[in-house]
Amino acid sequence: xxxxxxxxxxxxxxxxxxxxxxxxxxxxxxxxxxxxxxxxxxxxxxxxxxxxxxxxxxxxxxxxxxxxxxxxxxxxxxxxxxxxxxxxxxxxxxxxxxxxxxxxxxxxxxxxxxxxxxxxxxxxxxxxxxxxxxxxxxxxxxxxxxxxxxxxxxxxxxxxxxxxxxxxxxxxxxxxxxxxxxxxxxxxxxxxxxxxxxxxxxxxxxxxxxxxxxxxxxxxxxxxxxxxxxxxxxxxxxxxxxxxxxxxxxxxxxxxxxxxxxxxxxxxxxxxxxxxxxxxxxxxxxxxxxxxxxxxxxxxxxxxxxxxxxxxxxxxxxxxxxxxxxxxxxxxxxxxxxxxxxxxxxxxxxxxx
Numbered sequence: 001x002x003x004x005x006x007x008x009x010x011x012x013x014x015x016x017x018x019x020x021x022x023x024x025x026x027x028x029x030x031x032x033x034x035x036x037x038x039x040x041x042x043x044x045x046x047x048x049x050x051x052x053x054x055x056x057x058x059x060x061x062x063x064x065x066x067x068x069x070x071x072x073x074x075x076x077x078x079x080x081x082x083x084x085x086x087x088x089x090x091x092x093x094x095x096x097x098x099x100x101x102x103x104x105x106x107x108x109x110x111x112x113x114x115x116x117x118x119x120x121x122x123x124x125x126x127x128x129x130x131x132x133x134x135x136x137x138x139x140x141x142x143x144x145x146x147x148x149x150x151x152x153x154x155x156x157x158x159x160x161x162x163x164x165x166x167x168x169x170x171x172x173x174x175x176x177x178x179x180x181x182x183x184x185x186x187x188x189x190x191x192x193x194x195x196x197x198x199x200x201x202x203x204x205x206x207x208x209x210x211x212x213x214x215x216x217x218x219x220x221x222x223x224x225x226x227x228x229x230x231x232x233x234x235x236x237x238x239x240x241x242x243x244x245x246x247x248x249x250x251x252x253x254x255x256x257x258x259x260x261x262x263x264x265x266x267x268x269x270x271x272x273x274x275x276x277x278x279x280x281x282x283x284x285x286x287x288x289x290x291x292x293x294x295x296x297x298x299x300x301x302x303x304x305x306x307x308x309x310x311x312x313x314x315x316x317x318x319x320x321x322x323x324x325x326x327x328x329x330x331x332x333x334x335x336x337x338x339x340x341x342x343x344x345x346x347x348x349x350x351x352x353x
Contacts (some may be wrong), residue, residue, distance in 0.1 A: 003150065003182065007044045007054040009206075011306070016040055016052075016206040022150075026198035026308045027183040029214070031190070037206040038186040042152045044191060045184070046079055047072035058149060075107075078143030082155040085139065086127040092138050093123040099145035107147040108179070116178065117141040117171055133164030135170060148263060150182040151175065172196055190225070194218065194234050194274060195352040219314055219321040221304040226323055231277040233322045234352065239265045243309050248293075255317025258294045272352045277312065277323035279347040282334060286343045294346040298322065300338050303331065315344055 002021050009016040011131040016037045021073050024026050029036040044052045045071065047063070063070040086095050100110060110295040114120050117137045129133060136156050143151055156172070157165045175183050180293060183237060187193050193214070200217040202209040202225070218225055220232050237251035237258065247262040251273065258273065265271065286295045298315040306312045311331045322344060326336070336342070 002059070003045075003180060003184075004057040005041070005045065005054075007041070007056070008050050009040065009044065009049060009052040014040075014206060016342065018203070018206070019336045020208050020211055022201075023199065025180055025182055027172075027185050027196050027339070028199045028201060029193040029197035030184060030186045030201050030203060031188070031193050032203035032209070034188060035205075036203040038188075040204055040206075041203070042079075042184065042186060046077055046152060047075050064289055073102075075149060076078060076149045078146050078148035078151045078303075080139050080143050080151065080156050081232055082158050086135060088126075088128050088143070090127065090132070091123070092119060092125050092127060095127060095138060095142050096145055099142040100253045101270055102146060105147045107181075108144050110145065113141040113144045116174070125173040131164060132160045133167045136160065136164075136168050138144060139179055140171060144179070148181065150184065153183060153185045155186050155188065158188070160180045169195070190230065190232070191274075191352060193197070194232060196270060215321050219323050221302050221312055221314055226277070226314075227306060229278075231323055231325070232274045233277070233320075233348075234318055235275060235322075237271055237273055239263075239267055239269045239271060250326065253318075253320055255298070255320045256296050258296070258346065258349055260351070273349050275349055276324060276347055277325040279349075280315075280322060280324035281345045281347070282313065282324055282326060282330070282336060282342050283345060284334065286345075290345070292345045292347055293296075294349060296346065297320075298342055298344045300336055300340045300342060302338060303336055306308070315342075342351055 002024055004021045006019045007016060018041055032038060043049045056063045062068050063075060084230060117140050119137050119141055122134060157168060197214045200212040200214050204225060210217060215234055219225055235253050237253040239249060240252045241250045242262060248259045249263045253260050296317050298317045298333055300313060300314050302314040304312045309327055311328055313324040313336055315324060324344060
């Protein structure tokens with residue numbers, strides 16, 4: 001069930017012109033600067049912008065075109081807002097019961113939604129007595145109980161402190177691991193996007209600048225993400241062992257193995273690791289006399305001038321894409337050109353959380 005969007009919306013100081021499609025599963029991040037149209041696009045999909053023109057197709061069903069407009073209350077969508085938007089006069093159970101009553105079909109049971117979000121101990125509490133993270137977990141459970149065909153999540157972590165974010169993050173992670181419904185996730189945090197998303201749609205001034213797999217979008221030399229000071233690439237890895245003598249954890253990915261400071265992770269767990277472009281250097285041959293532990297064989301895919309002193313290099317380690325930011329002088333001395341086999345020395349790696 002793909003979601004196909006073609007919307008045009010004009011306001012006095014802003015216009016939205018978006019044509020894109022979202023896959024039938026996984027988390028797709030809508031990312032970009034404030035005012036870029038991310039929340040407006042979600043509202044259009046939810047049917048909350050009646051003046052929008054264009055079409056919306058969900059699977060084989062047209063929800064909106066020149067002749068059809070399915071009203072918001074008839075669109076099987078779960079919407080999680082930044083502020084949770086719970087009913088303050090109802091208990092947690094009352095909020096969940098409200099969603100149950102308006103659902104026309106049943107894709108997830110009450111008990112399953114409660115267990116999935118870990119809110120069983122909160123059911124009789126008033127929503128005004130919940131922490132921010134608890135409120136968002138209740139909002140997520142309520143959205144799931146509406147039996148949606150997909151979820152819209154509008155910066156659900158933005159108003160939370162670091163501890164509350166850490167508590168909520170695993171529940172969002174499980175959405176595509178446990179439930180087979182697509183999620184459209186708005187965020188202005190590249191760390192959140194790198195941690196959670198499978199795909200990204202980059203929005204700027206109401207237009208799509210690019211879309212694709214998260215690994216491709218983060219490392220595309222034609223997009224601003226790769227050219228920012230905090231440019232990062234993502235490695236999908238598996239925990240294979242712990243070295244207690246040196247307090248290190250070993251991860252394996254399709255391009256080799258990497259070490260990072262000891263993490264309390266179970267063997268076999270899948271994790272995402274972030275590598276900043278500024279922490280990657282290139283050599284022809286690995287050295288035995290270096291303090292850098294992570295040296296990865298790579299192939300140069302693209303080289304692009306970043307500024308008068310530096311270049312960006314897009315690298316491939318098996319199927320994993322990496323970025324390196326090096327000086328123009330180093331690129332010339334090492335003859336860094338597409339197709340050259342080299343080694344990437346990774347100064348620092350860290351789990352994305």
